[in-house]
Amino acid sequence: MKKLDVAVVFGTRPEAVKMAPLVHALRASRTLRPVVVVTAQHREMLDQMLDIFGIVPDYDLNLMRPNQELSELTARLTLSLDDVLKEAKPSAVLVQGDTTSVLAASLVAFYHRIPVGHVEAGLRTGDMRNPFPEEMNRVLTARLTDWHFAPTQSAADNLLNEGVRPESVFLTGNTVIDALLDARTRPQAAPRAVAAGRRMVLVTTHRRENFGEPLARICLAVRELLDANPDLDVVFPVHPNPNVSAVVRAVLADHPRAALCEPLDYLSFISAMDASYFVMSDSGGVQEEAPALGKPVLVLREETERAEAISFGVAELVGTDTRRIVERAQTLLSSRDDYRRMATGASPFGDGHAAHRIVSILENALARGTVANEALLQAEA
Numbered sequence: 385m386k387k388l389d390v391a392v393v394f395g396t397r398p399e400a401v402k403m404a405p406l407v408h409a410l411r412a413s414r415t416l417r418p419v420v421v422v423t424a425q426h427r428e429m430l431d432q433m434l435d436i437f438g439i440v441p442d443y444d445l446n447l448m449r450p451n452q453e454l455s456e457l458t459a460r461l462t463l464s465l466d467d468v469l470k471e472a473k474p475s476a477v478l479v480q481g482d483t484t485s486v487l488a489a490s491l492v493a494f495y496h497r498i499p500v501g502h503v504e505a506g507l508r509t510g511d512m513r514n515p516f517p518e519e520m521n522r523v524l525t526a527r528l529t530d531w532h533f534a535p536t537q538s539a540a541d542n543l544l545n546e547g548v549r550p551e552s553v554f555l556t557g558n559t560v561i562d563a564l565l566d567a568r569t570r571p572q573a574a575p576r577a578v579a580a581g582r583r584m585v586l587v588t589t590h591r592r593e594n595f596g597e598p599l600a601r602i603c604l605a606v607r608e609l610l611d612a613n614p615d616l617d618v619v620f621p622v623h624p625n626p627n628v629s630a631v632v633r634a635v636l637a638d639h640p641r642a643a644l645c646e647p648l649d650y651l652s653f654i655s656a657m658d659a660s661y662f663v664m665s666d667s668g669g670v671q672e673e674a675p676a677l678g679k680p681v682l683v684l685r686e687e688t689e690r691a692e693a694i695s696f697g698v699a700e701l702v703g704t705d706t707r708r709i710v711e712r713a714q715t716l717l718s719s720r721d722d723y724r725r726m727a728t729g730a731s732p733f734g735d736g737h738a739a740h741r742i743v744s745i746l747e748n749a750l751a752r753g754t755v756a757n758e759a760l761l762q763a764e765a
């Protein structure tokens with residue numbers, strides 16, 4: 385029997401991590417097969433991930449430009465994806481998360497009447513400016529989606545509250561945990577060495593709403609923490625976006641205990657998380673991975689769409705105010721009880737089987753041949 389093609393479209397580092405388990409699960413399917421389309425919205429950081437996960441794209445649109453802006457990126461994505469979908473004619477398109485690649489791919493699939501599966505559907509802060517432009521991307525993508533693969537119950541509830549048809553919402557867990565558990569079986573993901581008597585804090589930042597002053601305040605907080613704690617080292621893989629790297633380097637490059645480095649490959653990053661005392665980050669994926677590794681996360685944002693980690697007590701929102709970050713981090717460094725309370729190893733985001741659940745749902749739906757275009761149904765209702 386001829387297998388049906390499922391286009392797996394992604395473009396950035398975190399999408400690659402969360403889509404890799406799906407590519408592998410689709411390869412193992414008896415009825416479906418993956419057609420991997422990378423937009424390369426990210427270039428170097430995407431390639432790092434493709435190598436580690438053993439994925440060779442069927443289509444590589446190579447779209448990244450230095451310091452790209454949202455409108456021009458969206459325009460280039462739309463035109464290039466149109467050509468690919470015309471040629472590949474997949475039976476379904478899978479997208480993941482909330483990047484510009486996700487919105488463009490969902491829209492172009494809709495234009496071609498190809499059903500869309502949205503992985504990690506239903507995350508919301510309720511504030512269109514936070515995170516920017518991701519909250520808008522995921523709200524719009526939900527309108528274009530036929531199968532909503534919600535990672536948690538609260539994500540599923542968000543979709544139902546927005547009037548999405550319950551039959552199209554599936555609680556699957558987050559594929560980030562599938563990827564993490566798989567990576568931890570590899571020897572390269574063993575914790576990196578930290579000298580006896582020293583502690584390491586891992587820091588990452590990249591959010592657009594933190595560009596400028598907020599990012600400078602975060603970096604100043606890191607500097608103050610280093611100065612106040614002689615036993616502390618910071619490892620800071622710097623995102624290559626010039627809006628990020630210029631500020632981080634200006635504030636921290638000359639500090640002898642701030643190790644600024646290029647983005648780490650996924651396995652090295654997991655080793656660094658595992659070796660860290662705690663993590664400070666504005667990343668979405670890191671908020672999910674660090675708790676699963678038993679590491680507290682101080683979230684350098686004003687809002688989060690991952691409230692589960694906050695309610696489990698393994699993550700805390702600390703915003704971007706220098707004083708607030710320093711005070712909270714200092715307590716975590718000084719109080720064993722506070723630290724133990726946060727470092728529980730509780731993971732609210734999944735059990736490592738999300739990709740198989742998603743592929744089973746697709747196998748059944750596509751075998752029945754009864755895919756209703758959710759967006760068209762909503763429009764007709």
Ligand code: UD1
Pocket residue numbers: 396397398425426427428429430448449450451452454457482483484485517518590592624625626
């Ligand atoms: C993008 C996503 C964001 C996601 C983040 C993950 C959008 C609007 N933003 O943000 O949702 O959380 O990726 O990291 O979709 N660059 C390189 N090499 C790379 C990657 C980026 O040089 O491998 C530089 C380029 O100058 C590029 C710039 O970073 O133009 C910005 O990349 P872009 O994808 O537009 O935004 P991110 O901030 O990375």
Ligand code: UDP
Pocket residue numbers: 397398401588590621646647648649650651653654666667668669670673
């Ligand atoms: N990551 C990585 N190397 C790094 C920093 C992050 O491999 O130097 C991984 C991390 O483990 C997670 C993902 O990148 O899986 C998160 O990506 P990012 O923070 O860029 O995006 P977000 O999750 O915020 O969309």
